[in-house]
Amino acid sequence: MKPVKHTLVALIASALLLVLWQVGAWLLDSQILLPGLAPVFRTLLSIVAKGPFLVDISETVGRAFQSFLIIVALGSILGVLGGNYPLFSAAMRPFVTTLKAVPVMSIILLAFIWFTSGQVPLFSAFLMGFPVMYVQVESGWRSIDTNLIQMCDLYQIDGKDRLIHFTIPSLVPSLVTGARISLSMVWKVIIAAEVLTVPRHGVGSRMQLAQVQLQTDRVLSWTLVAILLTAAGDLLFELLVLAGARAKRAVDRRRAG
Amino acid sequence: MRFEEVSKAYGETVVFDRFSLAVKERTILSVVGPSGGGKTTLLHLASGLIEADSGQVVKEESERGAVSYLFQEPRLIPTSTVFANVELALRSSEACAKVRAQIVEHYLTMVGLWEDRFLYPAQLSGGMRQRVAIARSFAHPSSLMLLDEPFQSLDIKLRYSLMDAFLKLWRERAKTTLFVTHDPKEAIALGDAVCCLSDPTKPLLYQTIDTPREERGIDDGRLLALEAQLIKALLGS
Numbered sequence: 372m373k374p375v376k377h378t379l380v381a382l383i384a385s386a387l388l389l390v391l392w393q394v395g396a397w398l399l400d401s402q403i404l405l406p407g408l409a410p411v412f413r414t415l416l417s418i419v420a421k422g423p424f425l426v427d428i429s430e431t432v433g434r435a436f437q438s439f440l441i442i443v444a445l446g447s448i449l450g451v452l453g454g455n456y457p458l459f460s461a462a463m464r465p466f467v468t469t470l471k472a473v474p475v476m477s478i479i480l481l482a483f484i485w486f487t488s489g490q491v492p493l494f495s496a497f498l499m500g501f502p503v504m505y506v507q508v509e510s511g512w513r514s515i516d517t518n519l520i521q522m523c524d525l526y527q528i529d530g531k532d533r534l535i536h537f538t539i540p541s542l543v544p545s546l547v548t549g550a551r552i553s554l555s556m557v558w559k560v561i562i563a564a565e566v567l568t569v570p571r572h573g574v575g576s577r578m579q580l581a582q583v584q585l586q587t588d589r590v591l592s593w594t595l596v597a598i599l600l601t602a603a604g605d606l607l608f609e610l611l612v613l614a615g616a617r618a619k620r621a622v623d624r625r626r627a628g
Numbered sequence: 629m630r631f632e633e634v635s636k637a638y639g640e641t642v643v644f645d646r647f648s649l650a651v652k653e654r655t656i657l658s659v660v661g662p663s664g665g666g667k668t669t670l671l672h673l674a675s676g677l678i679e680a681d682s683g684q685v686v687k688e689e690s691e692r693g694a695v696s697y698l699f700q701e702p703r704l705i706p707t708s709t710v711f712a713n714v715e716l717a718l719r720s721s722e723a724c725a726k727v728r729a730q731i732v733e734h735y736l737t738m739v740g741l742w743e744d745r746f747l748y749p750a751q752l753s754g755g756m757r758q759r760v761a762i763a764r765s766f767a768h769p770s771s772l773m774l775l776d777e778p779f780q781s782l783d784i785k786l787r788y789s790l791m792d793a794f795l796k797l798w799r800e801r802a803k804t805t806l807f808v809t810h811d812p813k814e815a816i817a818l819g820d821a822v823c824c825l826s827d828p829t830k831p832l833l834y835q836t837i838d839t840p841r842e843e844r845g846i847d848d849g850r851l852l853a854l855e856a857q858l859i860k861a862l863l864g865s
């Protein structure tokens with residue numbers, strides 16, 4: 372009953388958001404300031420129907436996916452090193468603290484000086500997402516239960532067995548949390564970087580071009596596309612986590628005969 | 629197993645000072661004592677987790693090799709099933725998965741948990757978790773058993789039922805066992821001998837129990853007298 376109730380509340384809240392948008396559009400009565408729902412959805416359909424739409428989407432998704440993978444891989448490896456070696460953690464601290472404090476826009480602008488417009492989103496998203504992943508994995512490693520480590524030592528659970536059955540499962544919650552937070556950051560930074568650097572293709576580039584021409588309906592349409600992409604990415608991630616947990620349970624069950 | 633003139637200090641705190649104690653091969657020695665009396669240090673010395681500053685721990689041929697340790701808490705891997713928690717403790721000694729599965733089945737059946745082998749620790753009650761830990765400690769092919777107050781946090785009924793489960797498995801394959809507890813009753817119910825720790829130089833009391841375990845009643849006069857002696861030793865310390 373509870374999930375149904377929650378879904379219902381979420382649906383009502385979403386509908387309320389749309390109503391507020393429509394009421395705002397009526398009150399302002401300006402296509403430039405805030406176009407109504409109908410024109411925006413018409414524009415959205417016309418954008419989707421055109422060929423370049425898929426190219427724009429795939430470019431943005433590709434950048435997000437690449438930077439997400441690099442963040443997860445590097446954040447995990449360096450996070451484990453940081454968790455295990457206090458000296459390494461001390462050496463990483465200034466980088467992580469700086470990256471956490473630097474405004475997104477500074478990173479994007481600097482990256483634009485150093486790289487081509489296609490690489491800027493990738494680089495900026497990495498710099499923004501990496502500290503989150505790193506900090507999560509590092510603290511996850513540090514909070515591995517020392518009592519269980521002692522148990523593994525005494526019961527000679529070593530090497531591959533310890534890694535697969537104890538170490539990695541102990542890290543999974545922090546890996547998932549780190550990946551989840553960095554994924555939602557990645558979308559925002561990728562699109563912001565695309566807006567500023569306007570690469571040939573990308574959701575952010577389309578937004579920027581529409582804004583320059585004061586096509587608010589197009590800006591809003593691309594914003595809706597960005598929201599849907601983020602939601603689809605989050606959903607896919609949660610489904611992967613769920614499938615992973617289910618697969619583990621199935622393997623556990625088979626092993627227990 | 630013998631602790632021969634063992635000394636151990638943590639900074640200024642001397643836990644053992646030329647301390648000697650013997651545990652007869654394939655018997656259970658119950659060790660009672662106040663907190664900070666050196667009970668856990670004794671277990672750590674026996675397991676090799678820590679080294680003595682001086683003196684030595686001498687083990688008989690049958691006591692050398694792997695150690696099984698029953699902790700105060702069950703210390704099960706939360707993401708592994710009941711089956712896997714026991715089976716993992718066998719991997720270092722048994723390469724064949726089929727044989728491992730048979731051993732796990734035997735011990736889980738003995739503690740009454742074979743039907744629950746698919747469950748995870750979070751799905752078990754406190755008593756069931758400690759049963760899994762007991763099964764694991766016996767499945768692990770060890771030559772020495774160390775028990776660090778494993779029944780302490782449980783209610784009296786559960787405590788005795790777990791002690792029964794433990795003894796059932798122990799009788800099947802007796803190993804030299806050091807059983808550390810706060811509770812004199814528990815110490816007398818399980819031990820072939822009891823001793824009280826508190827003085828860093830020697831055990832305050834060392835007494836063998838001749839009454840067979842199955843004949844030890846809670847109203848046995850001699851055992852009650854021993855319990856009183858243990859309590860006095862504890863209070864005196």
